[in-house]
Amino acid sequence: MDNHTLLSSFGKWLAPICTKMFTTAVAECQQDKYVKKLTTTAYLKLFLLAQLQNREGLRHIADDVLCEDLQRELGLTSISASQLSRKHKQVDPELLRQVFERLAKLACSRQGTANPRHKIKIIDSTTVTLCLQKFKWAEFRKTKAGIKIHMRLSFIDEQDIIPEKATVTTAKKNDRTQMNELVHEPGVTYVFDRGYIDYAAFDRYCLDGIFFVTRLKSNTHMEPLEERDVPEGSQVSADWCVRIGSQQKKMKHALRMVQTQDSEGNLLFLVTNRFDLTCDEISEMYRSRWAIETFFKWMKQHLQIKHLYGSSEQAVTNQVWVALIAFCLLALVKLETKVKHSLLQLTRWLTKLLWQPYGKWLQQLKRKPNRTSRGRQKTRAVT
Template sequence: MDNHRLFSSFGKWLALICTKTFTSAVAEAPQDKYTKKLMTSAYLKLFLLAQLQNREGLRHIADDVLCEELQRELGLTSISASQLSRKHKQVDPELLRHVFELLAKRVLAAQGTTAQHHKIKIIDSTTVTLCLQKFKWAEFRKTKAGIKIHMRLAYLDGHEVIPEKATVTVAKRNDRTQMEELVHEPGVTYIFDRGYIDYAVFDRYCRDEIFFVTRLKSNTHIEPREEMDVPAGS
C-alpha cells in the first residue's frame, strides 16, 4: 500500500476513535497542560499508525514523522525517540482504557440482537516479562520482573472474538483476584482456565445465574448430578 492510500484509510479509521467524546476527555486531562509539541491526540495517532505498520521501537516511530503527509496529520515536523518516551510517562492510562472500552461497546452494539444469542465470553491471562533491574516493584522470580494482563474476549457471530475488557496486575498476583472485575453479568457463559478457580465464588455464580465453563484441577472432588450423551467424535 502506498502512502497516499495508507493515510487515506488511516484517516477513516481514526474517525472512529478521535470522536467528540475522546477530544473532550483529552481536553479535560492534565497531560497536555505544559506541552508545546507532542499533544496527546498526535501521540495516539502516531502510535496507532505504528501498531498498524508493526514498528519495532521508538526510533522507527520517530522516523515515520519524516513523512510530510503524516506531519500534516499530526501537526509536527519532527519528533525524537526520547520525546516519545517522555510522553509515554505523561499520558494517563485511564484515558487509553476509556478509548478501548468505548470502541469495544460500539463494536458489540453494531452486532445487534444476533450476538445476544451467544453471550459467550472468554477470560485468559498472559505474562509480560520485564527487566528486574528497572522494574523491581514487579518482581516475581529471582531474575525476572513482570506484569500480567487479564483479558476478557467477547464472542461475535462468524466465530470471531473482540477484546472487551482488560486488567493489569503484577505477575505474581493470583488470577483469582481479577474475577470480580471480569465476571459479573448474569445470563452470560464465561470460559476460563483453572487458574481462576474459586469454589466459594462459583457458588455465588450459580445463585446469580452466571454460567461458566472451566477445567478442574486434578485434586478436585466432584459429585456427578447428571450424565448426558454427546455426539460421537465430538
C-alpha cells in the first residue's frame, strides 16, 4: 500500500507540521512539562480542525473529540471546554509563530526565480475589532477594542500571494512601528501604502539597498529636481526626480515620483527608489498591492479570527497564528498538487473526506475545474 492508502486526508494536510522539528521545539521550551492529557501537538491538531470546520466555541471543539477517528489521531478519548481554554492560554505564541514562518518559507521556496514577482513583497495590516468589555487589554477607542495583524506577503506566482511574515499588536499601534520587523532584506522591493511613510527609514533603505514603492501623503512637501520622459501611450502622466519630506526636514536621498491614476480615475502620487524600471512598471508594481486587500477579505471570511476562543492576549494571539498555519497548510497542498481549484474548494472537499484515504481527496483535487467555477475565481490571493 502507498501513502495515499495509509494516510487520511486530515493526516496528509497536517503532515508538514507533524515533524521532529516541531516536537523538538515543544520539548525545548518545556511546553508539555507535567502535561498528562492534552499535549501541544494534540492541541494544534484540534484547533486546526476547528479552523477547517469554523467552530464558534470551545464546547463545539470539545464535542468533536467524540469522533473515534479524531480520538485515534489525537491519542485521547475526551476533553472538556475548560481544559481547552487552559491550554489555549498556556501555549507559547512564539512556538506557533515559528511553525507559521517555517510553513510560509516552505511555500515561498517553491515559487522559483522564474516568477517575475518573486522579488516583490507587499506590506499592510488589517484590524480585527473586539468587544471592549471582554478585551480591555486591547482598548482601541472609547467603545471599542481591537488587534492589528501586520503582514508581509510574497507572490508565489504571477498572481497568487501567501503571508510569509506577520506580527500581532493592539489596534492602537501605528503601522510604522512594525517596519523593522517586516522590511529588512536588500534587493527586494517592498510595496506599501502611505500609512508606512517614514522619511528617516526611507533614507536608511536607500543606503542599505532596500527598494520600496509607496504612495505619498497629501501633506508631503515635495521639491521637483528633474523631469523624466514618459513614453507615448503610457498610463503615467508624470515622472520626476524629487526630494520629499516635511517642511522642517527633507530626505537626504532623491526619489522618483510617478503620477498615475487608480481604477476610479483618482490621481496617485507614487514614490520609489527604483530608477532602473519604467514608469509603467512602477505603476503596475503598486497596483499589485491590492492583492493583499483580497487576501484580508478572504481571511476574515474563511478563517476563524472573529469568533475567538479566549479573551486573554495570549489566547487571541494563538488563534491568529493557528489561522495563518491553516492557510499555509492549504496553500502547500495546492502548490504540491498543482491544481487550479480555489482554496475554499480544497477546504470543502477536505472537510467531507477528513478520515478517508488521502487518495480520495487527491482524486477530487485532480478534477478539472468547470468553466463556471473558473469564472468565479477572481481573487488574487491563493484562494
